[in-house]
Amino acid sequence: MAALINVPAKAKRGDVIEIRTLTSHIMETGFRHTVDGKLVPRDIITSFICRYNGAEIFRADLFPAIAANPYLSFFTVAKESGKFEFEWIGDNGYSSTASASITVE
Amino acid sequence: MPTTRRQFLSLAGSITAAGTLPIVTLRPLQATPAMLNGAIRNIVGEASVRTGRVKLDIPPLVENGNTVPMTVSVASPMTADDYVKSIHVFNEKNPQPNIGNFYLGPSSGRAQVSTRIRLADTQKVVAIARMSDDTFWQVVADVVVTLAACTEEMN
Secondary structure, three states, X not given: OOEEEEOOOEEOOOOEEEEEEEEOOOOEOOOOEEOOOOEOOOEOEEEEEEXXXXXXXXXXXXXXXXXXXXXXXXXXEOOOOEEXXXXXXXXXXXXXXXXXXXXXX | OOOOHHHHHHHHHHHHHHOOOOOOOOOOOOOOHHHHHHHHHHHHOOOXXXXXXXXXXXXXXXXXXXXXXXXEEEOOOOEOOEOEEEEEEEEOOOOOOEEEEEXXXXXXXXXXXXXXXXXXXOEEEEEEEEEOOOOEEEXXXXXXXXXXXXXXXXX
16 A cells, blocks of 8 residues: 655754654544445554664554544654654554665764 | 323334334444543543643644544653653544554654544544653643534445
């Protein structure tokens, strides 16, 4: 699945940087009905994890009240050059990953 | 003997129970304030929740409840011994009281999280932060929603 990741390419050591992520997902709430009255089964992303050089720096539990195509923005301290890894996990075995690299001077 | 209303209703009830009439199940379409309190207690436990330190940026009036931008920030130095452990966001009247749980740490640098949420009705949104010393702080915001999310029909 397509994901948009926004991480600064370069940062000074110790800077607080913002990480923004957007992934495409329907986030079907499980509370909607079709016109003929059938309940549409829930299909959401339930969990998001961000790792910085292997260490978890941010995690989120998502619920049906998160809008479709979940957007998340959060912060971290730029400690060293390396890689951010992002992982989305959801209903029906959904799993998606993305990554971004940063140079810390 | 004329059938009284009471007899008719009890008869109708027994027919329904026997399955000869379609059974209509009622499901709460809204979380109640009690559900909100229950969801908060699940996170907070017995601890008391004080008001302050948390800031919730959300539009007071939204036209479309399907995507409402929201930012929660917490006043915290975010050092190794004084930081925000987690931020929890709840609502009062969606079908489910939880919106999201966000787990931070001292390496977050700034205790701020943004996302986009759904709101099914005009209601209160509550953000609670858990500090590293396990105290809880909250803020409550009122949001007026003109087009509801979550429960509309699909085409």
